[in-house]
Amino acid sequence: MLTDVAVREAGSPRVAGSHTRRWWAAGVVLAVLATLASVIGGGGAAIRPAGLTQVGEFFAAALRPRIDVEFLTLTADAALTTTAYAVLGTAGSLVIGSVGGVLGSQTWWRLGRRRALLGRRERFTWAGTRMALVVPRGIHEVVWGLFLLSVLGIQPVVAVLAIAIPFGAITAKVFSEIIDDVDPRPAQTLIAAGASRSGALCYAVLPAATGELLSYGFYRLDCAIRSAVILGLIGVGGLGFQLQLSFSALAYPEIWTLLYALIVLSLAADSWGSAIRSRLADHGARGRTGRDPLLVGSVVAVVACLPVAAWWIALDFAPLFAARSWELAGELLAASWPPTFGSGPTGPGGSGAGGPLGLASLSVSTLAMSVLAIALAFVCGLVLAGPAARPTDDVGGSRAGYRARRAISALVRLLLVVLRAIPPPVWALIALFVLVPGILPGAVALGIYTAGVLGRLMAESIENLPRGPLRALRAQGASAAQAFAYGVLPAAAPRFVAYGCYRWEVTIRETVVVGVVGAGGLGMLLQTQLALFDYGGAVTTIASLLLLTVLVDLTSAGLRSAVR
Numbered sequence: 001m002l003t004d005v006a007v008r009e010a011g012s013p014r015v016a017g018s019h020t021r022r023w024w025a026a027g028v029v030l031a032v033l034a035t036l037a038s039v040i041g042g043g044g045a046a047i048r049p050a051g052l053t054q055v056g057e058f059f060a061a062a063l064r065p066r067i068d069v070e071f072l073t074l075t076a077d078a079a080l081t082t083t084a085y086a087v088l089g090t091a092g093s094l095v096i097g098s099v100g101g102v103l104g105s106q107t108w109w110r111l112g113r114r115r116a117l118l119g120r121r122e123r124f125t126w127a128g129t130r131m132a133l134v135v136p137r138g139i140h141e142v143v144w145g146l147f148l149l150s151v152l153g154i155q156p157v158v159a160v161l162a163i164a165i166p167f168g169a170i171t172a173k174v175f176s177e178i179i180d181d182v183d184p185r186p187a188q189t190l191i192a193a194g195a196s197r198s199g200a201l202c203y204a205v206l207p208a209a210t211g212e213l214l215s216y217g218f219y220r221l222d223c224a225i226r227s228a229v230i231l232g233l234i235g236v237g238g239l240g241f242q243l244q245l246s247f248s249a250l251a252y253p254e255i256w257t258l259l260y261a262l263i264v265l266s267l268a269a270d271s272w273g274s275a276i277r278s279r280l281a282d283h284g285a286r287g288r289t290g291r292d293p294l295l296v297g298s299v300v301a302v303v304a305c306l307p308v309a310a311w312w313i314a315l316d317f318a319p320l321f322a323a324r325s326w327e328l329a330g331e332l333l334a335a336s337w338p339p340t341f342g343s344g345p346t347g348p349g350g351s352g353a354g355g356p357l358g359l360a361s362l363s364v365s366t367l368a369m370s371v372l373a374i375a376l377a378f379v380c381g382l383v384l385a386g387p388a389a390r391p392t393d394d395v396g397g398s399r400a401g402y403r404a405r406r407a408i409s410a411l412v413r414l415l416l417v418v419l420r421a422i423p424p425p426v427w428a429l430i431a432l433f434v435l436v437p438g439i440l441p442g443a444v445a446l447g448i449y450t451a452g453v454l455g456r457l458m459a460e461s462i463e464n465l466p467r468g469p470l471r472a473l474r475a476q477g478a479s480a481a482q483a484f485a486y487g488v489l490p491a492a493a494p495r496f497v498a499y500g501c502y503r504w505e506v507t508i509r510e511t512v513v514v515g516v517v518g519a520g521g522l523g524m525l526l527q528t529q530l531a532l533f534d535y536g537g538a539v540t541t542i543a544s545l546l547l548l549t550v551l552v553d554l555t556s557a558g559l560r561s562a563v564r
Contacts, residue, residue, distance in 0.1 A: 028559070032375045035368045051434035054250075058430065061252030065260060072257070074242065079261045082238035084309035085156070085231070086224035089163025091306055093224075094217055096168025101175025103129040107184055107205060111197045130173075137169035138546045140512045145231045146530050151328045156313040157320065159236040163227050167220055174216055182208045211280045214295070218273040221302070225269050229262060230423045230513055237313075239265075240423070247429050259422060266421035267414075272298070332535055339543065340536035359525075363544050366511050366521035369439040369446070370552065373511075374504040376447030381454030382496065386488070388412040388459035413459070419452025428514040442514040442521060450503050457499045461492050501556035508552040512545060522548075 102108050109122040136144075145162035152158050187204035191197065206213075232240020239262050246254040279294055309315075319325050341355045391405040427445035435441040465488060472487075515523015522545055529538040 031371050035372045035375075048434055048436060054433045055430070058252050058255070058433065062256050064253055065256040066251075066253040067257065071254060075239075075257055075261045078232075078237070078239045078242045078258070079265055081313055082225065082228045082232065082240070082262075083265065084313045085159040085163065085228035085236070085238060086221060087302065087305050087309045088160045088313075088315065089167065089228065090217070090221045090224045091302075092160060092164025093167035093171050093220060096164060097171025097175050100129060100133055100168065100172025101179060102201065104133065104172055104176035105179040107179050107182065107187075108197070108201060110184065111187055111191055111200055130176075133169040133172050135546070136165050137173065138509070138549045139166060139542060140509050140545075141166050141227050142230060142234060142513050143526065143542060145234050145236065146527075147332070149235065150332060150530070151325055152319045154235060154237075155319050156236070156315050157317060159228060159231045159238075160315065162231055162236075163224050167224065167227075171216070171220060175213060178209050178212045178216070179205060214299070215277045215280050218276045218298070222266075222269045222273045225266060226421070226423050230425055233423075233425050240425075243426060247426075259426070263418055263421045267417050270417055270421075335533070336535040336539045338536065339540040340534070341540060359540065359544055362522050362525050363548060365439050366515075366523070366545075367508070367548055367552075369442045369511050369514075369521050370504060370508040372439065372443035373446035373450060373507050374500060376443065377450035377454050377503065377507075378496075378500045380447070380451035381458050384412055384416060384451070384455040385458030385462060385496075388416055388455055389462040390459075413456070416452045416455045416459075419448055420450075420456070421452075422449070424449045424510055424514050437524075438520045442511060442523075445514050446507050446510060450507055454499055454503055458492070458496055461495045461499070462488055465491055497559065501559050505549070505553050505556050508549055509545075 187200040229240040232238040431441035512523035
């Protein structure tokens with residue numbers, strides 16, 4: 001299920017004492033309060049009251065989207081383009097992830113060795129593979145897209161590669177962990193019987209991991225659709241590009257038509273992925289080994305879509321091998337070295353000073369944006385998770401009450417789909433109607449989007465809890481709210497915190513995408529530097545983002561350990 005995927009990406013926390021947990025809790029509260037204080041006491045008005053009228057007009061247009069044949073045809077064309085980018089980008093990421101996952105797993109290097117410890121050469125190759133994946137994994141797909149646009153121009157291959165490269169590095173990390181979790185003894189038995197290392201991997205390791213590998217692959221396809229929309233905002237086409245044009249013209253009915261198409265597309269991908277993960281989980285629980293028509297049909301459908309998607313976007317790899325592209329790449333690399341401290345954007349969204357102090361100021365703003373965003377998302381996700389969890393009819397209450405809870409659950413889950421279907425840059429553009437550029441609109445945009453993700457993860461976690469404590473509380477006369485407070489929250493709290501930490505790690509990377517549309521932070525600085533061809537400054541900014549990512553990852557790992 002999706003929760004298993006998130007937990008795997010989040011890591012495996014350790015048990016820690018209550019004293020450590022209190023220190024971490026105090027640190028979290030202080031960080032959130034300090035961020036709020038910096039936003040409230042930053043000077044100047046953060047809200048533009050005049051923009052409330054625009055917001056009202058914007059949401060009123062939801063009832064009258066543009067539905068003429070011409071625009072619906074344009075929307076369908078853009079939706080197909082976005083889907084094609086996502087399918088091809090996911091396919092590329094799975095190729096990269098499969099190779100990197102095998103080479104980055106300890107299981108591969110241990111096969112055929114009598115000793116458990118790796119030799120010097122194996123350790124060097126394994127560590128080198130893991131290290132080679134760190135940088136592409138830490139750079140957001142928007143940054144890859146901006147650099148590829150500078151070299152290749154506006155080409156469909158730009159969107160495909162911008163998704164495939166970072167997603168491939170992420171997939172390789174997860175695939176390596178899945179492979180390492182497989183019992184190695186059957187493979188070692190085959191090795192002892194004379195099988196090759198690759199044969200043992202193919203016949204003893206990969207079949208045992210196929211379910212989890214397939215589940216994660218479809219999860220990545222779901223994510224790729226949203227990434228394809230974000231890449232459209234920087235000019236590669238699809239729904240994101242049309243949204244950018246409609247926002248520029250303040251054509252609200254057009255925006256809502258495009259958003260409805262995006263929501264339907266995301267809902268279809270989300271439902272498909274959920275069905276795949278549920279079927280795989282059911283097969284694992286029941287010990288089934290036969291071929292499932294849904295699983296086989298889904299794989300065949302995706303594979304069949306690859307040539308169609310390539311034809312639809314007229315995918316051409318020729319620009320990758322053109323002499324002019326290599327020449328531009330060489331010029332870009334030469335202009336990127338040595339890294340410099342360029343001038344940053346001025347005003348509320350950036351720092352008025354360049355140099356190390358300006359970069360440090362924007363780094364702090366970016367970190368504060370991520371803290372405020374994850375705090376907002378965690379609270380909203382927690383509030384929505386209870387109603388979103390599918391109820392069961394064995395925890396007390398009447399049949400009418402059960403049906404009402406099912407209806408509420410369906411509506412809240414639909415709301416969560418909408419929140420996470422609309423990418424953060426679109427939420428940022430809406431927030432900028434009423435908020436001045438800076439960390440606040442970026443935090444609000446990321447918080448709304450992440451609330452949709454966390455709400456879903458938390459709801460599934462609640463659904464997976466044992467029902468016994470809830471039945472006992474309801475049998476003692478506890479209300480639904482009391483049962484949730486005393487029977488659900490204590491049991492689910494560690495996992496909720498783990499999800500929050502995992503999403504914080506993702507959020508710090510996504511601050512760049514809201515900065516690209518003017519919401520402030522290092523993302524806004526990077527957009528300005530690339531527009532001015534200041535590649536030396538852009539490299540320094542990207543390095544700062546990577547350092548922030550490492551800092552957040554380490555902090556998140558410590559917090560996850562403390563709550564376990």
